[in-house]
Amino acid sequence: MLIRPTVAVPRPGAAPRPSALVAAVFLLFTFVALPGPRGAGAQESAASAAPVLVELFTSQGCSSCPPADALLGELAGRADVIALSLHVDYWDYIGWKDPYASPMNTDRQRRYAEALNLRYVFTPQIVVDGRANVVGSRREEVLAEIEAAAGRAKPLKIQFLTEGGGKVVIPAGQAPDAGATVWLAVYDRNHSTEIKRGENAGRTLRNANVVRSFERLGTWTGERLEIPLDLVGAAARGRDGCAVIVQEGRAGPVLAAAAMNLDSLDR
Numbered sequence: 001m002l003i004r005p006t007v008a009v010p011r012p013g014a015a016p017r018p019s020a021l022v023a024a025v026f027l028l029f030t031f032v033a034l035p036g037p038r039g040a041g042a043q044e045s046a047a048s049a050a051p052v053l054v055e056l057f058t059s060q061g062c063s064s065c066p067p068a069d070a071l072l073g074e075l076a077g078r079a080d081v082i083a084l085s086l087h088v089d090y091w092d093y094i095g096w097k098d099p100y101a102s103p104m105n106t107d108r109q110r111r112y113a114e115a116l117n118l119r120y121v122f123t124p125q126i127v128v129d130g131r132a133n134v135v136g137s138r139r140e141e142v143l144a145e146i147e148a149a150a151g152r153a154k155p156l157k158i159q160f161l162t163e164g165g166g167k168v169v170i171p172a173g174q175a176p177d178a179g180a181t182v183w184l185a186v187y188d189r190n191h192s193t194e195i196k197r198g199e200n201a202g203r204t205l206r207n208a209n210v211v212r213s214f215e216r217l218g219t220w221t222g223e224r225l226e227i228p229l230d231l232v233g234a235a236a237r238g239r240d241g242c243a244v245i246v247q248e249g250r251a252g253p254v255l256a257a258a259a260m261n262l263d264s265l266d267r
Contacts, residue, residue, distance in 0.1 A: 050154040052146050053245060053257040054083045056136050057109045057125045058207070060098040061091035063199035068124030068136030073208040075142075076189075080150060082243050082259045084185055085210045088123060096198030100191065100210050108214065111251035130247055130254040156246055156256035167228045168217075168244055170256075175222035176248045180255055182217040182227065183247065189240035212239060220246055235262040 056072045058065045075083040086105035087098050109121050116133050124136030129152075132145040159169040170182065188210045195203050213234075217227050231242060239262055246256040 051080050051082045051257055051259070052149040053129050053243075053254045054081055054142075054146065055108075055127045056083070056085050057088055057105065057121070057123055057127070058085055058136065059088050059091040059101060059123050060193060060195060060200060060205050060207075061094050061096045061198045062123045064137065065124045066200070066203070066205060068126065069205065069207055071137065071139055071142060072126075073206065075146075076208040081146060082257050083209050084187060084243065085207050086214075087207075087210065088121070090121075091123065091198075094198055096195055096200065099193065100207065100212070102211075102214075104214050105211065108251070115249070115251040130252055154254070154256050158244065158246070158256050158258050167226050168258075170220050170225040170227075170246060172224045173222060175220055176252070176255075178249045178252075180220040180246050180248050181250050182220055182225070183243075183245040184213075184215045184217050184229070185211050185243045185245065186213045186215075186231070186234045186239050187211045187241050187243070188238070209241065217244075231262055 054075055056068055058069055072083050072085055075081045086108060087100040088106040088109055089101035089103055090106055092098055092101055112127050113121050118133065126134045126136040126142050128145040129149040134141045134145055155173060156170060191207045191210050193205050195201055195205055218225065241259060241261050243257060243259045245254060247254050
């Protein structure tokens with residue numbers, strides 16, 4: 001059975017609070033694999049190359065998830081996609097506690113369920129650019145939604161400055177009526193886990209771009225917004241990459257997204 005329903009979706013609780021990750025620090029951001037135009041200490045994305053955000057809600061305790069995990073691993077290698085694995089915690093009770101599961105990921109999935117008018121949350125689920133909901137193991141449907149998302153212009157060009165400790169800059173523009181949330185996701189590139197109990201007992205599962213923290217940085221209301229970033233600490237703790245997401249409301253359409261490799265940071 002591919003779809004793993006749970007109970008009806010409750011109203012989400014309070015949004016995650018920003019942590020110590022939000023502070024000034026040196027960083028070098030790359031918005032996409034293809035280099036954008038360079039200025040003095042700045043990198044700016046090309047609008048035509050704006051990547052598509054793909055979020056997989058998964059669990060090591062779910063026997064239907066490994067094919068979706070493998071697909072996400074493939075997508076993580078594409079320059080035009082920002083692929084994130086968000087491990088949920090509601091399957092931990094069936095015999096295997098997912099070491100990467102987090103209530104914050106479950107909360108984000110429930111917000112999507114409410115925004116997309118779904119009756120329940122399930123795994124494996126892929127959400128594409130905050131707009132489309134797909135069973136994560138249905139490869140052709142996922143690829144079709146990515147192609148459709150790539151054809152939609154994103155209204156923002158995010159700029160990252162390396163001067164003065166580093167910051168992300170969101171330019172002035174036409175913001176949604178409800179504003180847009182700016183998120184920071186920090187992730188590990190790869191994990192391989194031997195599963196000893198539960199539905200996947202005896203298997204070795206591989207997960208790519210495993211989100212370890214998901215922080216709200218602020219709200220974009222249409223005015224130019226600069227946000228300092230502290231990622232050296234995350235790199236020192238072994239994190240491999242991060243993504244910045246600008247999203248309508250808290251779980252609406254994605255207006256812009258960018259990813260970077262933390263390996264380039266001084267530790």
